[in-house]
Amino acid sequence: MNRYNYKIGVIAVLLLCPFLGRAQMELTLDKAIALAADSSLEAFRMKNLFLSGYWEYRTYQAGRLPSLTLDLTPAQYYRDITRRYDSESDLDVYRKQQSFYAGGSLEMKQNFDLFGGTFFLDSDLGYIRNFGDNTYSQFTSVPVRLGYRQSLLGYNPFKWSRKIEPLKYEKVKKEFIYNMEGVSEQVTNHFFVLAMAQAEYDLAKENVASTDTLYITGKRRHEIAAISQADLLTLRLDAVNARNTLQNAQIALQRAMFSLASFLGFEKNTEIRLRLPGKPMQVKVSVDEALVLARENNPSFLSLRQQVLEAEQVLDKTKKEAMFNASVSASIGFNQVSDKFNQVYRDLLQQDVVSVSVSIPLVDWGVRKGKKNMAQNNLNVVKISSEQGSLSLEEDVIMTVSDFNTQQSMIVSAEEALDLAQMAYAQTRQRFMIGKADINSLTLSHNRQQEAQRNYISALQNYWLSYYKIRKLTLHDFETGVSLSSEFDFKNGL
Known part of the structure; x- marks a missing residue:
């Protein structure tokens, strides 16, 4: 083995050393996305954010159901000196x-959403014993009492909760799906960065072997004066540059591989080989359809609706608080008092309680009016911001759909260009070997082949990034025609 070939062998061993002893894995894009959705730290964070919103909604639903509360005072003893009025001495x-x-006491309550009142059904039992000169004991009971409390002109929080809370949950659920599609975007980007790095590395290795062969062939042809000294030096320079490029490509490959492995939660020394996705199926996405789906499903649109509703809620509350307040409370039941426990539930007396209260603001120096105007102005600002946000989101949808439809044709062109470049380079290389092509033609053909390879991978990357961005913006799978939200509900039994 001559010194030149020995150096080549040493370089190859050094380049392969970082990959020795690594766990190896072959990944497709679909598998990478599935792994990211299942085990990446970003997906874990998104799942916990969703669960927080989910339990908040479950709490709201539970609050609409009847509640049963038991309040006990097992023992209360006090001994003190208190002030009392003596009627004899005045x-x-x-x-x-x-x-x-x-x-x-045992109480059951049920909120009434329509009017904002509360029905209640309760039962009380009490016992008191006084010590001293007049020692005596008494029991008191309310076996059953049914009542209703209602603010007649006031703010009804239950009505607004019924509007806002389901929307908040829908937004949280769709935010989770939206963010998971964002994870798909991220892993797609990592995938194709590694794919490009692997392609560059493979091209660099191929280039080292090719330039070495061409240099050896060039030396033989130079010996018979078939090429000039300058052409031979150019071939030698290409061989040296190819080895330098290979080392840089190997470093870039390590970085890209570590980045993807880290995102997927793999061991840092895992060696990943990618299998590029094939030619995607042709999917024509209509801009109008995408806009309709985005307005219906995109969590950003839902968030804008929520902001408007919450601003309207604040305005309604402020307006009601600026008026006079009136409330009513009514109950009907039975009660009794006795010094013996076995008589406290006998000969029950009817208990009727009706209470009406009114609060009228007379002078507040414009405080309530100012609050109402502030709430109205805030609502106007929120509505304008909502319209601007909607326009911005719609523009993003339109541009993404246009880009996606364009990328499909670009993949076809890039694939055709790659096939032509590979055939052209193979023929030019063969012609150079037999002396029918010069070094410039060979170099130009080789550069075109490498550029076509890069363009093809870039076209695939742009296509899949656009594809997952459309899914993210609309929460719709255009290949199957299935709503991602409906699919999520079906999988999770919601």
Whole structure:
């Protein structure tokens, strides 16, 4: 082995050393996306954000159901001196007081969304014993009492919760799907960065072998004066540059591989080989259809609707609080009092309670009016911002759809260009070997082949990035025609 070939062998071993002892894995784009959705840290974070919103919505739903509460005071004892009015002497006097109390109540409540009131059904039992000169015990009971509390002209929070909370949950759910499609975008980008790095590395290795062969052939042809000294030096320079390029390509490959492995949660020394996706199926996406789906599903549109509703809620609350307030509370039931427990539920007396209260602001120096105007102005600002945000989102959808439809034709062109460049380079190389092509033609043909390879991978990358961005913006799979939100509900039994 001559010194030149020995150096080539050493360089090859050094380049391969970082890959020795690594766990090897072959990945397709679909598999990479599935792994990212299942085990990446970004996906884990998104799942926990969704669960937080999910349980918030479950709490709201539970709040609409009847609630049952048991309140107990097992023992309450106090001994103190208190002020009392003495009717005989017509004076306030201080007297000692010592007593024991125990009691409890069981209450069921149900909110009434339509009017904002609350129905309640309860039962009470209490016991008191006084000590001292007049020692006595008493029991009191309310076996059953049914009532209703209602603010007549006030703010109804239940009505607004019924509008906003389901929308918030829908937004949280679709934000999760949106973010998971964003994860697909990220892993697609990492995938094709590594694919490009692998292609560059493979091209660099091929280029080293090719330039070495051409240099050896050039030396033989130079010996018979078939090429000039300048052409031979150019071939030698190409061989040296090819080895330098190979080393740089190997470093870039390591970085890209580590980046993808880290994103997917693999061991840092995992060696990943990618299998590029084939030619994608032709999918024609209509701009109008994409806009309709985006307005319906995109969480950003839902967020804008939520902001408008919340601003309207604040305005409604402020307007109601600026008026006079009136409330009513009514209950009907039974009660009794006795010094014996076995009589406290006998001969029950009817208990009727009706209460109406009114609060009228007379002078507040314009505070309530100012708050109402602030809320109205804030609503106007939110509506304008919502319209601007909608226009911006619609523009993003339109541009993405246009780019996606264009990328499909560009892949066909890039694939055709790659086939032509490879055939042209193979023929030019063969002609150079037999002395029918010069070094400039060979170099130009080789550069065109490498550029065509890069353009093809870039076209694939742009296509799939546009594809997943459209899915993200519309939450719709245009290949199958299935809504991603409906698919999510079906998979999770929602």
